[in-house]
Amino acid sequence: MKLFYYLIVILTFLSSPLFAQEKVQKWGTFELTLHGSQEGNPYAGIKLYAKFSDNDTTYKAPGFYDGNGTFKIRFMPDKEGKWTYTVYSNRDTLNGERGSFICTPPSPNYHGPVRVKNTYHFAYADSSRFIPFGTTIYSWCFSPDSIRKETIRTLKHSPFNKVRMLLIPPYSKKFVKNGPFKLNNLPFQGTKNHFNFSRFNPTYFKRLGKCIRELRRIGVQADVILLNPYDGGWGFENLNFATDKRFVKYCVARFSAYRNVWWSLANENSFIKSLTDKDWTKLFKVVKNEDPYNHLRSIHNAGRIYNYTHPWVTHVSLQYYNAAREFGVVPLLRDIYRKPIVLDEINYEGNINRRWGQLSGKQMTYRFWVTYIGGGYATHGETFKSNPWTSTGGKLIGKSPSRIAFLKKIVDHAPTLNPIDQYYVLNLAGKEGQYYLKYFGKKKPQKWKFKLPDNGLKKGMKFKVDIIDTWNMTIKHVNKTFTVKPLNRYDFVGKKGRSVKLPGRKYIALRIERVK
């Protein structure tokens, strides 16, 4: 027994913090905490980063000052095994620290950051599909705790897997004491003199980080909006470029190690009159250079559309309602940009007295279908007078979310949707010869003569058809098999001219799948 006792002592010692290697799951976050002096302006005046290496790849992870003499460097490992690091800083007390940790296999729900895949689509780093169904909850981080918790509960039971959220809320006096910036010692006058824009308020950013991690926990992408024009007191919209750049860098240093982050440089960027498109390009490059993980990057327009063809823009994040109203526009946008098309503002379901917040549930659902049938992705929002989800979060009361969930279920089980014969047939997407979704929108056909573009078809192939009522959320199987034959240079039809009888209502779609 004595031997056993010694063994226990030795094992306990070996597993003590002194010897144990810290463990972090793949795509989790390793956090290094350092202590240093508060002299000067540690928020902006220092250089701090660490190089993390697994002997194969080296990443340069930015650090940041977290207040009270505490500096932090966060890192997201993307490979299992041992990682070592060295800290670099222009402050001697921080410089040169070394260490290591072990990266363990990811949990089953860890898929890594989302990347562009096959030009027009997305996938997680582990190659599993990511099909965005976005919603907008601009200021949910700044809502009271109870509403923040309710927001997470609502999201968990919603179809939405991407949230557009502001990192600076529209100005309100209640945020003054706990806003993004330190205060100057002046009586409050609601002007920008009140703030010291070169020093950040860590408490504020900790709340943001917590919100992003909450989304990460439930598998939702945080499409974080760095800058916005919803001023009114911060004065932030009219600052100089250097301040904007400092803010962007600080956010990237704090949040880039969270795998679910997407960078949206701004909301309605052209309303920020102090920044030109050249400035936005510089800010894109700041994000690109500072973020070691190459998270997705875009920008959201008002009138003036930033040039999304630039290589540092990973996807299009457009506000252009007509693109979701008219068939065929999303395919055109795909052809223009050759990037994923995310229609991040297509008006909101609601009843406020602004025309951008007055969609009916049917209109919102229609716009989602038009977008996905074009091979793009859409973002929802809800603006009811009684329930301003898109401002504050909380609960959803609109009629579209359940229909969007219905669409999502169909899309999740479909091959990746791409337009088929998009110059001539505007309402058809799928995979040539295998799978088709055809959406009739506001038309009310009584029947559909089975006819498909010839791409990928061969005489004798057989198909089954389901009739989808996108509003009433029903799927009815058609009790016939359709064997195809060529009709002319462009089309195939069903043998004997077979047709599908349709209900003669709006918002009907067909699912056409090959059978052996």
Add this chain to the structure above:
Amino acid sequence: MKLFYYLIVILTFLSSPLFAQEKVQKWGTFELTLHGSQEGNPYAGIKLYAKFSDNDTTYKAPGFYDGNGTFKIRFMPDKEGKWTYTVYSNRDTLNGERGSFICTPPSPNYHGPVRVKNTYHFAYADSSRFIPFGTTIYSWCFSPDSIRKETIRTLKHSPFNKVRMLLIPPYSKKFVKNGPFKLNNLPFQGTKNHFNFSRFNPTYFKRLGKCIRELRRIGVQADVILLNPYDGGWGFENLNFATDKRFVKYCVARFSAYRNVWWSLANENSFIKSLTDKDWTKLFKVVKNEDPYNHLRSIHNAGRIYNYTHPWVTHVSLQYYNAAREFGVVPLLRDIYRKPIVLDEINYEGNINRRWGQLSGKQMTYRFWVTYIGGGYATHGETFKSNPWTSTGGKLIGKSPSRIAFLKKIVDHAPTLNPIDQYYVLNLAGKEGQYYLKYFGKKKPQKWKFKLPDNGLKKGMKFKVDIIDTWNMTIKHVNKTFTVKPLNRYDFVGKKGRSVKLPGRKYIALRIERVK
């Protein structure tokens, strides 16, 4: 009398070619002919240009070899007064020649080259408006003389003021002996070995030049298509970049002094598999560098759309039928590109067995209206089995040209058309507070409640209304005046809710003009 006699002699002497200054009208063409040796390859192996100066501006005009020991340099002066020139060449016999000419005022129908004006539109160099109404006559230059003459007569009496034309016709055996290239001494086998691609055939290019001048004479823009993928024997589509570049340079040297030239780098460029988008960019730069006058430059796509946001592209020359089928797409394209949008292929009116050549006259007319109501410009084409205008020229037999002429007359008398409230109202263009065109397309409203977006409106403004039947080409004045008042945050309506009674047919438009 003797004195008088001497005077005559002296005057005759002074006005002889030796002393007389050549005269060229502003925006006309000065042509300098030089003689030199034929040694080496004078088509490609030499440097030749002249600097033309009026002591204020200096232009570098490229020269070219015209066969039989003749070299030419053409120049288009853009200012009245004396111009001097000096020739530069790496061939001593050509180098150093100097001279001058007088630039006289332009004829009333000389307006100079067309430029981009106000971001989305065009104007001549003399500031007069140019509103493109294009047509496509790909190979008219290669038709027999009688058809070429008929083409010019037809154009003179048509609404069309811009012609898209190929500089290399689709391959046909009849062009072999008089094609763009010299022949090798080989028996003809229909392969590219037959041609010496580094030596041009001046006879061929003289014909092209004559056609461009014929269009210039009648005031029609020549939108010349430098390269195309309609191969089949030239082998031109699969040559190396150096040959393409040589061809482009030679064309620019020959034709840039014609004021009505627009450069279209290619038709359906992505079908030319041997050239990448980087190659196209290089060719754009060749044109930009060689052309002293900065004529308009674009490129016409097939599937892959060249990046029209590049600064060397002056306007968008798109083939995307849906942009002319769906309301609201042209405004989107304007917002994306911030350049003039020319829909240079929207399918053709005709009855051939290809679906791109089967539009009815009504469909073609509809697509024109959709394009112009969006603030863009369209190009017509006609492909009847019995009358292939768009291939060969000759006469027009379609039903759309007279309707396009009717539209042109309306547009010519309107202020420049820009979309108004384009995110929410898709079928309205004009000038805020002054002039509106509203097009109902395929809808058949029985009445229209007078309602306009608030931009530019003030309570009490008065408007008159005309009902335009775009197909039957009638304009009916409404015998009422409409005094406007605000309805809500976004719209103005007529006092007492006044409405306009409409005929309940398709293809109706309204013209709404302010009256004092």
